[in-house]
Amino acid sequence: MALTREQLAQRVAQELQDGYYVNLGIGIPTLVANYIPKEIEVMLQSENGLLGMGQFPTEDEIDADLINAGKQTVTMATGASVFDSAESFAMIRGGHVDLTVLGAFEVDVNGNIASYMIPGKLIKGMGGAMDLVAGADNIIVTMTHASKHGVSKLLSNCTLPLTGKGCIKKVLTDLAYIEIKEGKFHLVERAPGVSVDEIIKLTEGELVIPNNVPEMKL
Amino acid sequence: MAGFDKVVSTYEEAMAGLEDGMTVISGGFGLCGIAENLINEIKRKGTKELTMVSNNCGVDDFGLGVLLQDRQIKKIVASYVGENAEFERQMMNGELEVELTPQGTLAEKMRAGGAGIPAFFTATGYGTPVADGKEEREIDGRMYILEHAIKGDFAIIKAWKADRYGNLVFRKTARNFNPMAATAGKITVVEVEEIVEPGELDPDQIHTPGIYVNRLILGTFEKRIEQRTVRTAQS
Numbered sequence: 001m002a003l004t005r006e007q008l009a010q011r012v013a014q015e016l017q018d019g020y021y022v023n024l025g026i027g028i029p030t031l032v033a034n035y036i037p038k039e040i041e042v043m044l045q046s047e048n049g050l051l052g053m054g055q056f057p058t059e060d061e062i063d064a065d066l067i068n069a070g071k072q073t074v075t076m077a078t079g080a081s082v083f084d085s086a087e088s089f090a091m092i093r094g095g096h097v098d099l100t101v102l103g104a105f106e107v108d109v110n111g112n113i114a115s116y117m118i119p120g121k122l123i124k125g126m127g128g129a130m131d132l133v134a135g136a137d138n139i140i141v142t143m144t145h146a147s148k149h150g151v152s153k154l155l156s157n158c159t160l161p162l163t164g165k166g167c168i169k170k171v172l173t174d175l176a177y178i179e180i181k182e183g184k185f186h187l188v189e190r191a192p193g194v195s196v197d198e199i200i201k202l203t204e205g206e207l208v209i210p211n212n213v214p215e216m217k218l
Numbered sequence: 219m220a221g222f223d224k225v226v227s228t229y230e231e232a233m234a235g236l237e238d239g240m241t242v243i244s245g246g247f248g249l250c251g252i253a254e255n256l257i258n259e260i261k262r263k264g265t266k267e268l269t270m271v272s273n274n275c276g277v278d279d280f281g282l283g284v285l286l287q288d289r290q291i292k293k294i295v296a297s298y299v300g301e302n303a304e305f306e307r308q309m310m311n312g313e314l315e316v317e318l319t320p321q322g323t324l325a326e327k328m329r330a331g332g333a334g335i336p337a338f339f340t341a342t343g344y345g346t347p348v349a350d351g352k353e354e355r356e357i358d359g360r361m362y363i364l365e366h367a368i369k370g371d372f373a374i375i376k377a378w379k380a381d382r383y384g385n386l387v388f389r390k391t392a393r394n395f396n397p398m399a400a401t402a403g404k405i406t407v408v409e410v411e412e413i414v415e416p417g418e419l420d421p422d423q424i425h426t427p428g429i430y431v432n433r434l435i436l437g438t439f440e441k442r443i444e445q446r447t448v449r450t451a452q453s
Contacts, residue, residue, distance in 0.1 A: 066391055067248065067250045067444070082393060086326060116318075124299060125297050126320050161347045162346040
């Protein structure tokens with residue numbers, strides 16, 4: 001079975017380490033916050049100028065001056081700090097964020113990522129995504145492995161305008177956990193109940209299959 | 219106005235001198251920390267052919283979105299514009315020029331503009347459409363692109379508190395682009411929720427010193443929320 005959005009978030013959460021500063025993109029990455037293991041401390045960075053993002057507010061706690069990068073009302077965790085956008089991107093561009101999780105439309109074997117526009121269809125803008133992929137070393141891309149019509153999103157060459165060049169090393173899809181090195185995808189784990197053949201069929205870029213491909217533990 | 223007193227009493231005075239074709243830098247992230255009433259004054263004045271520099275462009279009926287209704291904006295420099303149907307229509311029809319700029323690059327362009335730095339190299343956008351036509355350089359084995367600073371004829375800023383000298387304090391994430399934008403305007407206009415006398419703000423707690431501020435006005439704000447998200451008691 002392909003992973004649900006929640007299961008994708010759970011798997012990403014396994015990559016969190018005690019003391020990590022983490023930036024979570026909009027969509028599936030946001031859900032990762034729900035699965036932070038209780039025994040570790042993680043601080044979430046929101047690129048509009050908040051380090052130490054808390055949970056959503058109660059009706060009484062809503063504050064129009066306190067939002068996250070998705071423009072949702074939020075709260076501040078204990079030990080939070082607020083700052084301006086230049087400071088926020090100094091953290092991101094200066095490589096101070098330990099883990100970045102973001103979504104994508106396409107990823108290719110050279111670590112290129114396309115996530116911000118579909119020419120003629122969808123032009124919303126890159127927001128902070130180009131800064132995040134250029135500035136961070138440890139990035140996990142979360143996405144569906146293929147479109148609803150079965151068209152692979154793991155390609156030999158991205159077809160859409162790029163968000164970043166050669167910057168992605170880890171991709172978690174609803175079918176597999178894949179690492180990118182030396183111009184190839186490497187299959188590391190498969191989603192529970194998903195066969196290696198299914199993953200091969202839906203991966204357009206060159207995929208290296210080791211002898212043993214363990215199932216993800218969730 | 220006397221000495222360092224920056225306070226003006228009307229919005230007309232606050233935006234006096236804004237003319238067709240000028241560049242206006244705006245603080246704010248989404249609808250958070252935007253100079254609502256200064257934007258409405260630009261709408262009332264009917265100034266046209268404006269270049270707006272702002273992270274976002276508001277929504278259809280609030281924030282910078284209201285300037286789209288009468289086609290007052292010629293060009294916008296922004297990182298994310300996805301919340302606005304009229305925006306999309308004008309962009310698709312070629313009525314509105316859009317320069318998509320990565321968020322960190324946009325913040326740095328404003329900061330550089332205000333700090334007398336004409337341009338800077340950044341890895342952000344290298345190998346993407348953002349790099350088109352820009353100088354590229356390898357530094358210590360990595361590729362960078364040259365991004366130019368931005369300055370505005372005007373900057374429109376929303377702060378929380380100010381003293382009459384224009385020393386500013388922002389509140390929570392309503393700070394966002396405002397401090398950089400404030401440095402990058404030839405005329406920087408600030409609206410605030412409270413104005414106090416000089417000496418009443420703790421100098422250690424001032425985010426933007428008054429030297430960057432030309433005009434200051436006391437406003438009342440709707441502070442519209444774009445995504446009202448709440449948790450229930452058990453979550």
